[in-house]
Amino acid sequence: MSKKKWTAVDRYINETLLPHDPALDAALAASDKAGLPAIAVTPNQGRFLMIFAQSIGARSILEMGSLGGYSTIWLARALPPDGRLITLEFDPKHAEVARANVAHAGLADKVEIRVGKALETLPEIAAEGLGPFDFIFIDADKGNYPGYLEWAVRLSRSGTVIIGDNVVRDGKVIDPNDPDPSIQGVRHMNEIIAAESRLCATAIQTVGSKGYDGFMIAMVKSKD
Ligand code: SAH
Ligand code: DHB
Ligand code: MG
Numbered sequence: 001m002s003k004k005k006w007t008a009v010d011r012y013i014n015e016t017l018l019p020h021d022p023a024l025d026a027a028l029a030a031s032d033k034a035g036l037p038a039i040a041v042t043p044n045q046g047r048f049l050m051i052f053a054q055s056i057g058a059r060s061i062l063e064m065g066s067l068g069g070y071s072t073i074w075l076a077r078a079l080p081p082d083g084r085l086i087t088l089e090f091d092p093k094h095a096e097v098a099r100a101n102v103a104h105a106g107l108a109d110k111v112e113i114r115v116g117k118a119l120e121t122l123p124e125i126a127a128e129g130l131g132p133f134d135f136i137f138i139d140a141d142k143g144n145y146p147g148y149l150e151w152a153v154r155l156s157r158s159g160t161v162i163i164g165d166n167v168v169r170d171g172k173v174i175d176p177n178d179p180d181p182s183i184q185g186v187r188h189m190n191e192i193i194a195a196e197s198r199l200c201a202t203a204i205q206t207v208g209s210k211g212y213d214g215f216m217i218a219m220v221k222s223k224d
Pocket of ligand 1 (some may be wrong): 023040064094118141
């Protein structure tokens, strides 16, 4: 099986099950035009995230890593009218593109984009009492996933779902000696999760137009 086939199947799924979506198409086009890397979640993954957040009745969502706001738009659409999403982005240019895309999608009133290193903005969010969040999507720099997971637990309640993107990376995650800090970051995060009695977690391998990767999915059991 090849990436060519995974891409064809992704295309089939998206054409068959996902209606044409001008706001999301425009977000990708604007991101591309602004020179952002094409590393957003795929349409079918975006809808998976939306269904997941909506199915748990999420009213507050936290995202780490906005890029051009593509996953942000999917997740914000899961929110009820009074719902809120905060997304954290280091690169001011990415944040600017995301802000315009979110506004164009009609979601500006629900979404706040905080610019800065997430490990610096997360303590501010906690200090401002903006948690707990119902759904948390971790998708910023993978080397900092251990810290992001710890903040996610701190900003959660019993029942919060935490999803982490890019936890398989072509299977590289199984190599304890891989020098890539992204791989070490994911492995260290998994060790923290395994030792964290408040979490019930799994990971699911995925293939598609963005290659062979996976999602970590955790639920906060209790906070005692
Ligand atoms: N969630 C997006 C993709 C995010 S890509 C989507 O699927 O549509 C990862 C993003 O994390 C990039 O925009 C990158 O600039 C950002 N990032 C990298 N380091 C960061 C940090 N320390 N804090 C916050 N964001 C960071
Ligand atoms: C890459 C993919 C991602 O989904 C991400 O969040 C960051 C980087 C990549 O393929 O490099
Ligand atoms: Mg990602």
